Amino acid sequence: MGLFTKFESLTEGRAELCALGIDPFAVQIEKIISPTEGIIHGKHTILAGTNNYLGLTFNPECIASARLALEHEGTGTTGSRMANGSYSGHRKLEQEMAAFYGKRDAIVFSTGYQANLGMIAAIAGPADVVLIDADCHASIYDGCRLGGAETIRFRHNNAEDLAKRLRRLGPRAADALIVVEGIYSMLGDRAPLKEIVAAKREFGGYLMVDEAHSFGVLGERGCGLVEELGIMDDVDFIVGTFSKSLGCAGGFCVSNLPELDLIRYASRPYIFTASPAPATIASARQALRILESGKDLRQRLRDNAKQLHSGLAALGYTLGGPPSPVVAVVLEGKVEALQFWDSLLKLGVYVNLMLPPATPNGVSLIRCSVSAAHTSEQIDAVCAAFAKLRAKA
Amino acid sequence: MTEYQRIMADLSKGLAPYTKGLFEVDENTELVGDLDLDSLQIMELLLFVEDSFDISIPVSILPDVKTVGDLAKQVEKIIGHA
Numbered sequence: 094m095g096l097f098t099k100f101e102s103l104t105e106g107r108a109e110l111c112a113l114g115i116d117p118f119a120v121q122i123e124k125i126i127s128p129t130e131g132i133i134h135g136k137h138t139i140l141a142g143t144n145n146y147l148g149l150t151f152n153p154e155c156i157a158s159a160r161l162a163l164e165h166e167g168t169g170t171t172g173s174r175m176a177n178g179s180y181s182g183h184r185k186l187e188q189e190m191a192a193f194y195g196k197r198d199a200i201v202f203s204t205g206y207q208a209n210l211g212m213i214a215a216i217a218g219p220a221d222v223v224l225i226d227a228d229c230h231a232s233i234y235d236g237c238r239l240g241g242a243e244t245i246r247f248r249h250n251n252a253e254d255l256a257k258r259l260r261r262l263g264p265r266a267a268d269a270l271i272v273v274e275g276i277y278s279m280l281g282d283r284a285p286l287k288e289i290v291a292a293k294r295e296f297g298g299y300l301m302v303d304e305a306h307s308f309g310v311l312g313e314r315g316c317g318l319v320e321e322l323g324i325m326d327d328v329d330f331i332v333g334t335f336s337k338s339l340g341c342a343g344g345f346c347v348s349n350l351p352e353l354d355l356i357r358y359a360s361r362p363y364i365f366t367a368s369p370a371p372a373t374i375a376s377a378r379q380a381l382r383i384l385e386s387g388k389d390l391r392q393r394l395r396d397n398a399k400q401l402h403s404g405l406a407a408l409g410y411t412l413g414g415p416p417s418p419v420v421a422v423v424l425e426g427k428v429e430a431l432q433f434w435d436s437l438l439k440l441g442v443y444v445n446l447m448l449p450p451a452t453p454n455g456v457s458l459i460r461c462s463v464s465a466a467h468t469s470e471q472i473d474a475v476c477a478a479f480a481k482l483r484a485k486a
Numbered sequence: 487m488t489e490y491q492r493i494m495a496d497l498s499k500g501l502a503p504y505t506k507g508l509f510e511v512d513e514n515t516e517l518v519g520d521l522d523l524d525s526l527q528i529m530e531l532l533l534f535v536e537d538s539f540d541i542s543i544p545v546s547i548l549p550d551v552k553t554v555g556d557l558a559k560q561v562e563k564i565i566g567h568a
Contacts (some may be wrong), residue, residue: 227529237545245542248533258542455526 113428115435117446127151128340128466133443139471141401141461142445146310146418147390148466149340149383155376159341162375174368175357182374187345189381194316194331196347200356201374203366205305205334206232208344210239211362212301212332213272217242222269224258224298226250226284228277228453233303239361242270249277249453252288259296267297275307275318279452279460281419283307286318290327301330309338310418315384315391335373339380343369394418394465397472401463404476408483413458421447422459422479430457433482440478489565493539493558500534501554513555539565 110116122140124132128148129140149155162182170180183201190199202208213236217223221242225233228249237244248254259266271293273284286302293300304317312320315338319328329350335343346353357363369377384390395416402416413421424430427448434446437459447458461475487495498511504521505511517523523531532543535557541564551557 234545244545246529246545261540261542450525455524 110431113431115431117431117434120438120443122443129464129468129471131443133438136439136441138438138441138443139467139474140443141463141467141471141475142443143464144306144337144462145340145464145466146306146338146394146462147340147380147384147387148464149338149380152340152380152383154383155340155379158379159372159376162371166371168372169370170368172368173364173366175364177368179368180371180374182371182378183368186374186378186381189378190345191347193314193381193385194347195325196331197349197351198353199345199347200353200363201369202344202346202363203369204342205332205336205344206235207362207366208332208334208346209233209303210236211360212330212346212356213237213242213270214240214362215356215360216240216299216330217270219243222262222265223272224255224269225272226274226277228279229272229274230278230303230305233272233274250282250285252285252292255289256292256295259292259298262296269298270301271298272301272303275302275304275311276417276419277414277453278306278419279447279458280413280421281306281417282414283318283417286322286324286328290324293327299329300327301332302328304331304333305337306419308333309384309387310391310394313388315387335377335380338384339377341373341376341380343373343377390465394463397463397465397467397469400469400472401461401475404472405479408476408480410479410483413456418463420461420463422461424457424459427457430459433459436482437478440481442475442478490558490562493561493565494554496538497535497554497558497561500531500538504531511554513553513558515554516552517554517557518552535561541565 120133122131122133128145128150131138131140166180174183187199187201202211209232213233217240219241223237223242223244225244225246226249227246245258247258262269273289276283302319307317309315311318314320319325319331330346330348332346335341398418399416401420402412405420405422406412411423413423424433430446437444445460447460449455452458494513501511504523517528536543539561547560551560
């Protein structure tokens, strides 16, 4: 067994792709024109796979805030907050996030991945139990591994299965950490949070909800699924990212628990990482202000999601979930999905290709993400490209 | 019948759909090497085992499970702790 023997399956997988002349993991957006358009392979392309849900990446106010921070605070912080100090913007963003959610406090992390990694690993150590939905994101699995907690999966979106596993834990359930997502990234389906909260009430435990794909998207004020379902007080930790709806980078956790502040001293992904750059923090703060008054943006996003979902359903495609900003088309096999993805790109539509083992139930997916910045004509053009390929099949 | 034998008998039952009656499963049968199970099938097998024995199997034990016997030992350990 050589050091790189474990890469053999990766080498084989890549060779399969090369044999087909398609490498979806090497796509370069040669020029980014707007939140929804770019140049790929020299061709004008509609971007429908960017998670840019509110389309704020080119927002003039966000750009102006970032530019000001860049000029006044420099290009980077050059160190971690624990070792090298926080900038005032870091703490202000935390206070603003806490106020936005109506929670006691917030912690900002350098990425959304690190928010899950840092929170879970710090909270749940080797003597603790974490129960996670089987379809949770890799960052949640990795957080469990880093912390060394006993990690138990329950069936996807199955609160009854969660309850069964909490019951099996006996008295240990009272201190277990339950982790689910608001909207699941692959299929765009939502967690049955009310039922999950009911299981938590019956058996105990702490509930963490990752709203990465629902922050800015769901709820009257854009807080996420927790807000939409009116269960804010039943959730102990809300985690999310600034990289999607806020159009920049970074992650966060908000909570009413006073112990949240201690996480800073226990979380290695928080302690040993360079803090977010001033321009990133400034644009996140500005985008949060826009999000707070962004009812119209959310309405446009919902309208666009419905238009794409109903358009693809009318063409006879099998879709992964109900209308949401993530619209996933389920295809038969890897090769079919790969060729389908490539054909869409050639037709000027960029979406995401998702293949097993990264997908639930081993399915192959063409995953679209909708933006509030998409025009109705662009959504029509995406549907027209899918229609062309349907006609060919 | 010992606890271990009882677990092995139940695991054989759970693996029947994968062997298609072509061969007998014993403790040395490898889940991937012999039965050619992919990660999804292993997940389904674990769900069957968990329901059969009313236990939860932690994700962390998976790297230590290569054969049916390895899985039986882990189940025995979990039942012992319950």
